[in-house]
Amino acid sequence: MFKALLLEQDGTDTRARVASVDEALLMPGDVTVAVEYSTLNYKDALAITGRGPVVRRWPMIPGIDFAGVVESSEHPRFHAGDKVLLNGWGVGENHWGGLAQKARVPGDFLIALPASISARDAMAIGTAGYTAMLCVQALERAGIAPDQGEVLVTGANGGVGSFAVAILAGLGYRVIASTGRAEHAERLRALGAAEIIDRQTLSEAGKPLQKERWIGAIDSVGSHTLANVCAGTRYGGAVAACGLAQGMDFPSTVAPFILRGVTLAGIDSVKAPIEKRLSAWERLSRAIDPKMIAAIATEITLAEAIPTASALLDGKVEGRVIVNPDI
Incomplete structure (x- = not known):
């Protein structure tokens, strides 16, 4: 079992709750990741609140970004223990996403986390x-x-x-x-x-x-x-x-x-090819000052992501919101 922010549809309304989910229910993919951090984006907030037609299948674990450590892999580019990063690819919309302690995705959705960036900082950048x-x-x-x-x-x-x-x-x-x-x-x-x-x-x-x-x-x-x-x-x-x-x-x-x-x-960030992703993150690893990240990032829990999503859409959130699924 793992902890996740789960979205369910009740008629036309969206219900969001933190739930224990059986790992056997994870969607198909050849890499399973222990998520260390995710983040709360505008699209995630729309999904959690139901204010926008983001979610394409139910139930859904939102979270279009995550960073963590590979637990198991059948993909040739990744092995257990590798640090990885995901942005987009319809995760959190069509495929269970990163606002959870675990995620299973196709390995082609992932890139290696740059060595100079921590999982937390990667999600502050997101x-x-x-x-x-x-x-x-x-x-x-x-x-x-x-x-x-x-x-x-x-x-x-x-x-x-x-x-x-x-x-x-x-x-x-x-x-x-x-x-x-x-x-x-x-x-x-x-x-x-x-x-x-x-x-x-x-x-x-x-x-x-x-x-x-x-x-x-x-x-x-x-x-x-x-x-x-x-x-x-x-x-x-x-x-x-x-x-x-x-x-x-x-x-x-x-x-x-x-x-x-x-x-x-x-500019499409969702389905950008791996070459563009690797180039962008390599540049980010050199261009972003860690002090800036520390100054703009606020860390919250999965449960806190629910009210924070509404606040974000209402313009009441400043800086970047990082979600730690283990607290």
Whole structure:
């Protein structure tokens, strides 16, 4: 038996509880992992509260991220005792996830935990930091370098945004951070933001082409915000889009792309191939300051994840939430 946060459906309502689960019920996979840490992401919070259609099968153990130690493996890349990491792949949606003491998954979902990162720190970084690094690498592939101009980060107080600000600043970029929470401006400056702008300047319908300002951008918001970001991107610039906090729509025109040669790069962290995952985590192992992780991370129990999920969706949680399934 192992302890897990279990989601069950009662009519149209979602019920979340901490339960003892028989290991024999674990879903198919060729690697069984003793989970040391998981984390609470926005998608996890939607699943736990039932506020979003995240869960595709019931019952479900949520948790789109986890890090731990291999207990048993029939996969050629992994052996008992190996330290591993998982992000995405539909875990916590279609396949039982990481908010539990054990997980069984296909080995192709896993990568080796970088030697310089602990399981706890890996979950403080989580999908948020991993996605931010994928975005930064997309800008680099588009040729965006620190000496070319400013880079905008929208949703800068969120998980992806915060890591994007810190990573870009650490690489020498001048970062403009867009946020709707002016009270957190000092936090963003501490992460490396050189300038703070109000998200309302980007969130309303705007002109298809606007004054050229930033050479690159990382957007986790979508909708009008993404349209305005593209409209304000300089000639030859690039935008990495990874989220839809404002909406899935994209009310724009082709003008920025055919008149200014702007590149719009879509970032998918869920099914990214292993080569991209390994590259992103190798870079993260060098780019993220452990002191920053310690400053932003709060550790909670599986039971505490239930009320914390609601607080997260209500905007009452700051920093990263790490879940220790053994306490």
